[in-house]
Amino acid sequence: xxxxxxxxxxLKGLQSRICIALEEADGAGKFSTEEWERSExxxxxxxxxxxxxxxxxxxxxxxxxxxxLPENISNALKLPPSDFFATGVSIVIHPHNPHVPIIHMNVxxxxxxxxxxxxxxxxxxxxxWFGGGIDLTPHYVNAADATFFHNALKTTxxxxxxxxxxxxxxxxxxxxxxPHRNETRGVGGIFFDRLTNTEKHSKDNRFEFLKAVGETxxxxxxxxxxxxxxxxxxxxxKQWQLIRRGRYVEFNLVYDKGTKFGLDTNGRIESILMSxxxxxxxxxNHTPEAGSAEDATIKLLKKGIDWV
Amino acid sequence: xxxxxxxxxxLKGLQSRICIALEEADGAGKFSTEEWERSExxxxxxxxxxxxxxxxxxxxxxxxxxxxLPENISNALKLPPSDFFATGVSIVIHPHNPHVPIIHMNVxxxxxxxxxxxxxxxxxxxxxWFGGGIDLTPHYVNAADATFFHNALKTTxxxxxxxxxxxxxxxxxxxxxxPHRNETRGVGGIFFDRLTNTEKHSKDNRFEFLKAVGETxxxxxxxxxxxxxxxxxxxxxKQWQLIRRGRYVEFNLVYDKGTKFGLDTNGRIESILMSxxxxxxxxxNHTPEAGSAEDATIKLLKKGIDWV
Numbered sequence: 001x002x003x004x005x006x007x008x009x010x011l012k013g014l015q016s017r018i019c020i021a022l023e024e025a026d027g028a029g030k031f032s033t034e035e036w037e038r039s040e041x042x043x044x045x046x047x048x049x050x051x052x053x054x055x056x057x058x059x060x061x062x063x064x065x066x067x068x069l070p071e072n073i074s075n076a077l078k079l080p081p082s083d084f085f086a087t088g089v090s091i092v093i094h095p096h097n098p099h100v101p102i103i104h105m106n107v108x109x110x111x112x113x114x115x116x117x118x119x120x121x122x123x124x125x126x127x128x129w130f131g132g133g134i135d136l137t138p139h140y141v142n143a144a145d146a147t148f149f150h151n152a153l154k155t156t157x158x159x160x161x162x163x164x165x166x167x168x169x170x171x172x173x174x175x176x177x178x179p180h181r182n183e184t185r186g187v188g189g190i191f192f193d194r195l196t197n198t199e200k201h202s203k204d205n206r207f208e209f210l211k212a213v214g215e216t217x218x219x220x221x222x223x224x225x226x227x228x229x230x231x232x233x234x235x236x237x238k239q240w241q242l243i244r245r246g247r248y249v250e251f252n253l254v255y256d257k258g259t260k261f262g263l264d265t266n267g268r269i270e271s272i273l274m275s276x277x278x279x280x281x282x283x284x285n286h287t288p289e290a291g292s293a294e295d296a297t298i299k300l301l302k303k304g305i306d307w308v
Numbered sequence: 309x310x311x312x313x314x315x316x317x318x319l320k321g322l323q324s325r326i327c328i329a330l331e332e333a334d335g336a337g338k339f340s341t342e343e344w345e346r347s348e349x350x351x352x353x354x355x356x357x358x359x360x361x362x363x364x365x366x367x368x369x370x371x372x373x374x375x376x377l378p379e380n381i382s383n384a385l386k387l388p389p390s391d392f393f394a395t396g397v398s399i400v401i402h403p404h405n406p407h408v409p410i411i412h413m414n415v416x417x418x419x420x421x422x423x424x425x426x427x428x429x430x431x432x433x434x435x436x437w438f439g440g441g442i443d444l445t446p447h448y449v450n451a452a453d454a455t456f457f458h459n460a461l462k463t464t465x466x467x468x469x470x471x472x473x474x475x476x477x478x479x480x481x482x483x484x485x486x487p488h489r490n491e492t493r494g495v496g497g498i499f500f501d502r503l504t505n506t507e508k509h510s511k512d513n514r515f516e517f518l519k520a521v522g523e524t525x526x527x528x529x530x531x532x533x534x535x536x537x538x539x540x541x542x543x544x545x546k547q548w549q550l551i552r553r554g555r556y557v558e559f560n561l562v563y564d565k566g567t568k569f570g571l572d573t574n575g576r577i578e579s580i581l582m583s584x585x586x587x588x589x590x591x592x593n594h595t596p597e598a599g600s601a602e603d604a605t606i607k608l609l610k611k612g613i614d615w616v
């Protein structure tokens with residue numbers, strides 16, 4: 001039976017491989033490493049790259065936390081009082097150049113204890129599930145890049161289940177949405193949660209899918225860095241980037257469930273909020289000129305666009 | 309009987325008087341004016357000053373909204389399904405100079421309909437209350453300024469009830485607190501909510517108190533502008549200001565009930581989020597040097613400091 005320790009060990013390895021790939025693509029920046037412990041159980045390794053060549057601020061976090069599930073979370077997840085174990089890798093990269101998109105990935109495993117042999121969801125005492133996703137937030141939407149990105153995700157998904165990509169793509173559109181702005185956060189990607197074993201998919205098979213998603217990140221994002229990081233940009237484009245980052249802050253602090261889970265479980269605050277950019281801006285009533293590149297981007301921050 | 313219309317009219321006048329006082333103290337900036345309507349009922353006037361002499365970004369909002377109370381709010385307030393009316397003035401000022409503090413004020417009136425003669429809280433169909441507060445967020449805590457500020461609030465409070473200042477000062481310490489940082493937002497001030505008529509205080513008397521709080525704002529803040537806006541500052545101090553503003557963003561988006569009320573009632577988003585600064589920064593694991601002015605400020609961001 002696949003154990004939580006095996007999953008955590010694999011995820012920790014993923015963190016290392018991704019940091020190596022990002023450092024190589026950046027060409028200058030190096031990730032710092034902080035190991036931390038959580039007083040209630042478990043801990044993590046936070047790796048941050050600041051002021052690189054391409055990356056302005058990026059974090060690649062691993063954590064494996066455990067203990068008593070806080071009551072607000074067990075209520076929100078509709079679970080009985082339980083012990084829990086949660087492990088995952090979370091990434092957010094904010095580049096210098098406004099033509100390089102922001103990217104986010106999370107792959108995670110969650111279980112309540114005791115978990116019984118065979119890993120059935122509910123019933124005999126414990127539950128488990130995998131969750132995660134990757135989504136892209138360009139400051140300027142580039143259709144070729146968005147199509148490349150979604151094609152890569154679809155290729156990964158299709159290896160496991162032809163229903164995954166359409167279902168998880170829609171889920172990302174719905175999840176990475178800022179209701180008060182009536183905008184999606186970016187061009188979406190995939191999002192999935194509560195993947196457990198079914199007749200069609202064993203626990204091992206779900207884990208293989210999670211691993212495939214995790215391994216999709218580095219080749220896809222380093223390609224997007226390569227394509228865009230040498231493009232020239234103006235002061236106006238930099239200003240627009242700061243405004244788009246403001247929206248990113250709004251989503252993460254108001255809506256993101258990962259951030260909320262981290263705050264509610266007394267996670268390490270500097271690791272949780274590594275997702276926030278080095279600099280962000282809010283201008284009152286900022287409205288892009290009709291027909292501008294900024295206006296074109298806003299028009300593409302909608303649900304339901306088929307990039308593939 | 310004091311009507312909601314009288315209260316709203318007075319608040320709208322307060323908005324104008326404060327804008328005039330702030331423009332005079334700024335010496336250069338002028339407030340823009342946007343009137344807006346809420347599709348479900350009511351509307352407001354948003355006044356914003358950007359890129360003034362002293363003020364980098366400031367908003368002085370008036371609103372008077374009405375309609376059916378959204379269910380999530382009636383649940384949160386433990387009210388039955390109701391129509392509601394809410395009117396208030398909300399202010400947030402972000403100055404250029406890190407030695408000038410950020411300030412926030414809110415004075416508001418809320419009622420559920422139908423409201424009966426005499427305005428009793430609960431019972432015969434309707435409820436009403438006044439709420440509000442003023443709090444100060446220095447980027448660098450200046451003890452003389454904090455004492456001046458708290459003395460002014462105490463003087464206003466003491467005219468109405470000797471219990472007000474100690475009670476509302478403690479309430480502000482508890483409310484303007486960022487649990488995930490274990491920091492108060494600044495040096496506090498006063499915060500109060502659900503002030504309705506009691507044996508000791510009539511509705512008229514509660515309104516007179518609200519008015520006195522509203523009128524305390526302009527003389528106090530323009531004095532703090534005058535005292536501090538000509539002080540020189542370094543690049544390092546400017547950087548620290550941006551980090552403190554990041555904390556302000558965290559409080560407003562994660563915890564502030566006014567922001568949440570605005571988002572939940574489908575308020576005008578640019579008016580609600582006028583509280584966010586033109587520029588804010590997040591640095592991973594930023595820790596002030598021991599013994600520095602920044603370190604001294606952090607040590608004063610605690611509950612329970614007696615500034616009077």
